[in-house]
Structure formats: structure tokens, C-alpha cells
Amino acid sequence: MNRKLAALGVALPALLILSAAPASSAPLPWDGSAGLPTGEQKSMIQQDIGCFYRADNPGHLTTGSKTVWASVEITRCTPKPPDKCHLTVSIANPVYDIAHKDGGWTKCGKKTLTVGYKCADLISKRQFVTVGTLAMVYKGRTQSDAFSSAKVTLYCR
Template sequence: MYVWCTFLGEKPFQVTHNGPLFAQGHYTGCSTPPPDKCRAQVDLQRLEAYDGHWHAVKHKDSGWTKCSGRLTTPGLKCVHDGHKETYNTQVTLQVEYHGRFSEPGIADSHNTVIDC
């Protein structure tokens, strides 16, 4: 028997024009029966030009909890200096069922390029 949930990372977004930048993930479904608990993490990542690697700039961890809802990082304050940078959302999900834990699943959203 496979027990699972899916957790989708949304492209980074701003609620208001020139406002902070957020990363968010949300559950899209679970198996029947569902896991007993899930642990989701969401990272707002920035692609660093100097080394070509993604670095987390904001992070949110749900802890072990029910497998539903949304998880949003704290906002990254944007300093508009005319220099655009590339961001994405990375989500990690791990499930627990009857005392057994899955390997973490990791996925990235589409990128967004913004002056932030």
C-alpha cells in the first residue's frame, strides 16, 4: 500500500505592487487512507549570479501536522534598485504513516524575475 500527499509550490508572488515577495505551497491531494502526519517546508530561493546556485532567502516549516492547507514564507522586503534577480519556490514534503516515514520529496516552481 502506498500512502502519499502532493504539495505544489507556487511561483513567487507579491500581494501588492512593490510589496514584499512571498513563496507559497499548498496541498493538492492525499491517498486513501491519508498519512497520519505531514511535514511541509517552503523556501523562497534566489539564484545567485556569482556562483550560479540557488540560495534560500526566506523559509517556513510546518512541523509535523495535518496534511492540508497552505504554507507561506515571511515576506522578503523588496529594495527597488533597477537590478532584476531570479527567484523560485522550493517545496519539500515528508509523510508519516503508522510510525514509518517517507523520504522527503522536493520540487521547484517556475522562476520569476523581479527587481527585489
């Protein structure tokens, strides 16, 4: 019995890793299978229906600003887009969200969603990350993805 449980413990992580691979890794005929621009990702409901998106690194718009801004963007959709899309953006530290904005369900297409966080103290160094979610619906079929930018260390001024 213990050998069976040990074998299951060894096999289970491999199964989880295999199931975590993106479902949309197949090349798309209409985009020439070229590499995606830096930071851009794709999510497909089926091979020819989906959107491309990215999360920008959080940052200050101007030097000396007390507000940290983060944005996510749907950069483009397939020629035949999904029926509707739902985009959200959050600024997070390594543990939890500190600011959030929900774009709601809208027609799929190019869209940018931005949220700001005003720093509470004047001079401290903190890590921030932009976290986004994209959900799509096409004829009752759904696909969703959570994505993030790189961690960025910023001074809250």
C-alpha cells in the same frame, strides 16, 4: 584496470539516473489515473497512501510591493492519508535560501504554507524560486520529496 574504471564511469551515471526516478510513478486506482493539474505533484508511501502538492511561483501581491511571497500547498491526500506530514517553504535565489518557514509535523490534509521576503534595495531585477519539502510518515514508513516552482525574474521595488 583502467578499462574497468572507464566502464564503471560509463555505467555509474546511468544507474544514478535510474535511481532518481520517482518511486510513486505507478497509476493510482482511486484517482482514475488522470493527469495531474498543472504544477501538481504526488508523493506516495505506498500505492494508496500519500499526498498531492505544488509550489507556486513567487511574486508580489500588489503592484509596487516590496515583499516577494512564495507558497507551497498540500492540495489533497489519499482517502486514507499518511499519519503525519511535515511541510516547509523557502524563497531562494539560484544559489541559496533567503527566507524560510517550517510548518512542523501535523496531521496530513489540505494545507498552505507561505513565506515573505522584503527586498533590501529599491530597484533591481532578481531571480527567485519557491522551494518546498514534504515529508510523510505512515506506520513507521517514511517518504519525503523536495520540489520547486519555475525560476521567476522579478523587480524588487
